[in-house]
Amino acid sequence: xxxxxxxxxxxxxxxxxxxxxxxxxxxxxxxxxxxxxxxxxxxxxxxxxxxxxxxxxxxxxxxxxxxxxxxxxxxxxxxxxxxxxxxxxxxxxxxxxxxxxxxxxxxxxxxxxxxxxxxxxxxxxxxxxxxxxxxxxxxxxxxxxxxxxxxxxxxxxxxxxxxxxxxxxxxxxxxxxxxxxxxxxxxxxxxxxxxxxxxxxxxxxxxxxxxxxxxxxxxxxxxxxxxxxxxxxxxxxxxxxxx
Numbered sequence: 001x002x003x004x005x006x007x008x009x010x011x012x013x014x015x016x017x018x019x020x021x022x023x024x025x026x027x028x029x030x031x032x033x034x035x036x037x038x039x040x041x042x043x044x045x046x047x048x049x050x051x052x053x054x055x056x057x058x059x060x061x062x063x064x065x066x067x068x069x070x071x072x073x074x075x076x077x078x079x080x081x082x083x084x085x086x087x088x089x090x091x092x093x094x095x096x097x098x099x100x101x102x103x104x105x106x107x108x109x110x111x112x113x114x115x116x117x118x119x120x121x122x123x124x125x126x127x128x129x130x131x132x133x134x135x136x137x138x139x140x141x142x143x144x145x146x147x148x149x150x151x152x153x154x155x156x157x158x159x160x161x162x163x164x165x166x167x168x169x170x171x172x173x174x175x176x177x178x179x180x181x182x183x184x185x186x187x188x189x190x191x192x193x194x195x196x197x198x199x200x201x202x203x204x205x206x207x208x209x210x211x212x213x214x215x216x217x218x219x220x221x222x223x224x225x226x227x228x229x230x231x232x233x234x235x236x237x238x239x240x241x242x243x
Contacts, residue, residue, distance in 0.1 A: 001033045007048045014056060018063050020091050027090045028056055030117040035081060040109040042080035053202035058170065059084030060091060061201040062143065062210060067166040071141035075100055075160055077129050078147040082110050084170070085143065089122040097122040098139075100129055129156040130224040137162055145170040148231065150182025154213055155230040158189035159223050161215040167191065173207040182211070185235035190217035 011025040032048040035041045035055075045054045062068045062084060072095050076085030079099040089097040099122060101107050110124045125132060142157035142165070150169060157167035174182075174196070183193045194212040201208060224230070 001036045001048070003029045003033055003048050007032070007052050010052045011056065014052075014060055018060050018091060020060075021093055024090050027117050027119065028052075028087075031082070031086060031113055032056070034113055034116050038109060038112065040105055042103075042106045042109070043083075053205075055081070055083045056087055057201040058205070058208070059087035059145070061199040061208070062088070062168055062170075063091060064199065065166075065168065065197070065210065065212065067212070067214070068141055068168060071095055071139075071165075073139045073162075074098065074141045074143065075125075075135055075139045075157075077142060077144045077153075077156055078102075079110065080106055082113055084145050085122065086113060086117075086119065088143070089119050090117075093121055095121060098125045098135065099123065100125045100127060100132060100135070102126070102128045128227050129160065130227045130230065132160070135160045140165045142167045143169075149178050149234065150174065150211060151178075151185035151234040151236060152230045154182060154185040154189050154191055155223060155225070155235060157213070158186075158191055158215065158219040161191075161219075163215050163218070165215050166194075167213045167215075169211045171196075171209045171211050174209065174211070179211075181234065181236040182213075184237040184239065186213045188220070188235055188239065189223060190215055190219045192216045 011028050015024045036046045075098045077100050079085045079101050085099045107124050107126045139160050144153050153169050191213040197210045199208050
């Protein structure tokens with residue numbers, strides 16, 4: 001699929017704004033062209049003119065955080081069509097990015113995307129976050145976009161983070177209860193919440209926030225719980241420290 005001049009200009013604008021490698025615009029163009037025509041891409045936003053902001057610009061907004069720019073081992077959980085993981089692989093060629101996805105059909109699409117766009121510093125991990133033992137304790141950054149509530153994300157991410165690493169979650173407006181439960185879960189899991197950051201990745205974006213949690217202590221050995229428990233019985237302000 002041919003990418004319009006307007007979309008190419010927007011990609012170049014983002015490349016300059018975030019100081020990305022010279023090849024970034026072309027790589028993103030290849031990804032958007034594939035996503036537009038491949039029915040297995042896990043997104044309803046396919047038109048490149050829309051996806052350049054809704055996916056690329058939104059994903060790159062995390063680069064305002066130093067912990068994201070400095071990360072060298074990144075895991076993107078429930079990556080779906082690959083955002084923000086693909087964007088981070090393009091933006092940070094010195095980092096190794098794991099695209100963690102449990103659905104095999106989505107994994108097949110991601111493998112095609114890496115091949116088509118010639119992205120060599122990313123890999124597809126076909127696994128649930130709770131079952132990915134090979135990723136435990138090794139990541140500087142764990143990302144999650146439109147995946148789950150904050151307490152669930154904290155439980156998924158904490159075992160994968162090295163001490164000093166961070167979870168960053170893309171969120172819209174977050175209810176007080178979810179924020180309180182997320183902060184409570186973080187304390188149980190060895191994480192420290194950071195003040196949420198409002199971002200404006202593109203014109204018309206509303207209620208976009210980045211919620212970060214830094215790992216400051218070892219995660220208790222009882223985590224991760226078995227698959228499904230984080231969503232079935234999420235940690236909260238009412239959770240006892242003795243589960």
